[in-house]
Amino acid sequence: MTAAQVPASGAAPAPTQKRGLSRRLARDLTGWAFISPWVIGFIGLTAFPFLFSIYLSLTEYSMAAPPEFIGLENFRFMFFEDRVYWTAMRVTWTYAAIAVPLGMVQSVFIALILNQRVHGIAFFRTAFYVPGMISSVGWMLVWTYLLSKNGAVNWALALVGIEGPSYLNSTTWALPALALMGLFSVGSSMLIMLAALQGVPEHLYEAVEIDGGSDWSKFWNVTLPQISPALFYNLVMSLIGVLQSWQAAYLMTEGGPRNATLFYGLHLYRNAFQYFRMGYACALGWVAFMIILLLTGVNFLASKYWVFYEAD
């Protein structure tokens, strides 16, 4: 009796199909009704702005007068005349080249340590995460002091006899200093790494042990391939994050000194909300989007060669 009443989930649609078209329509309507908040949001807050932004990127629009169609002029200006655009590109990629590898190495390192079985490990996991929980604007304002001439960083360096500069006022040091600050809120990528490490099957380590392999060979031959999907994910997400970031530069350095920290995101923000060149800012946004698409695509292709997925 129960077997007849409770069909296996695979066969579930069978009884409803009998009732015909109206029943099916009702089912569709119920489904779409449930997802309607997303549908409305998608149309109003994603799809329409998305299309509108394509149009705006082809116009000159300062919000004082209606948008004026100028074709690809924004893009021509961007690539051939806007010197600041190329500066912003250079700054952003330089920052990515410094901050992304550092952040990834650090998160793997910490996750490896936190994955050991010692007492009180939960306490340390929490402690390492806490700096990432400081209110983000406050944290950036605090770091402007920590990075000043007689701030925390130079105090620590003075212990080993190094006299540090006023980092945020130095064209050389401002960008690395922001990367240093970024290292203190790596909590999320650390947790992703930790989850990946905990997902590595124990028997693989045992296999290396039986073969007499060292800890190093365990790391190199088991851990690294096994966590490579997480590494890949973190790499893509951090690159996308860097390409969009603007807040630290806006609050801490205002892009300076002499445009040394003029991030792409800050350039876009300024064009949109300080110079009110909305059309040009949309064009900048589209170029960022294209770069992200390209980057993700290239990473996916490359990942075939270095990311190890279970199914292979």
Add this chain to the structure above:
Amino acid sequence: MTAAQASSGGYFVSKRRKQRIRKLVTWAGLTIGFIWFMYPLLWTIASSLKTYADFNRIPPSVFPSEVRWQNYPDAWNRVPFGRFFINTTIITVVNIVGTLLSCTMVGYGFARLQFRGKSQAFALMLSTMMLPWWVTLIPTYIIFRQLGWIDTWLPLTVPAFFASASSVFLIRQFFLTLPRELDEAAELDGCSKLGILWRVLLPLMKPVLATIGIFTFIGNWNNYLQPLIYIHRWELFPISIGLQFLRQAVSALVSEPIQGLVMAATVFTSLPLIIIFFLGQNYFVRGIALTGRTGT
């Protein structure tokens, strides 16, 4: 045979030694990591109690020579932080309610209901996560401006009621782990779809709702860009703008710009975040591990 015994004995000895070394390395790593991560925090808290003279002393010292608790009430009163806290709390609560309601509905639809176009809609939703927010920010700003929403909280709250892709994904994944027999039993008892969701499934969803609630809380407490572009009246500022406001107010003081005030404000505006983090740590950690989502 003796040779075999000896070698196996040697194997265990070396293994024990190896474990001891590993433990030592682990503890060294934990200690270094602890100092590394705590140092800026300690400096922040110590500086929040410094006088103007202490803050600008050369060479600097970590600890204040004279503890100035007055920095805390001074920071609170220099700019109207009471107002900013109330504002941020209202915005955050509305966002949490909106996100949980809309994402539960949509997540349920995607996980449990059969309807035409579902898989295409789901794929479309996932693909929107790829879209950088810079692309939609400006048109959205123009639309909200046309609607007369500048200097209101509507741009900061209304979008929450239209389901965010990553939270829907998280909820859907959670629904998939709940046995379908629950729904079917309730359906046999004559429960409607909404009734199933509300009475049968919702009570089981505490973990995933807590996770999303915490993410939403953190995201809104820290949100800076949206308030910056949409809100220009100080009565409506959230604390993120309030902090920047305070820094300007402090540096405008000609005689003694006590930077300790900014540090103090950073400490007290972070307290709710840290409390939520400690209370909901397990949900939080699991959520990040599941979606690989970054906190901010």
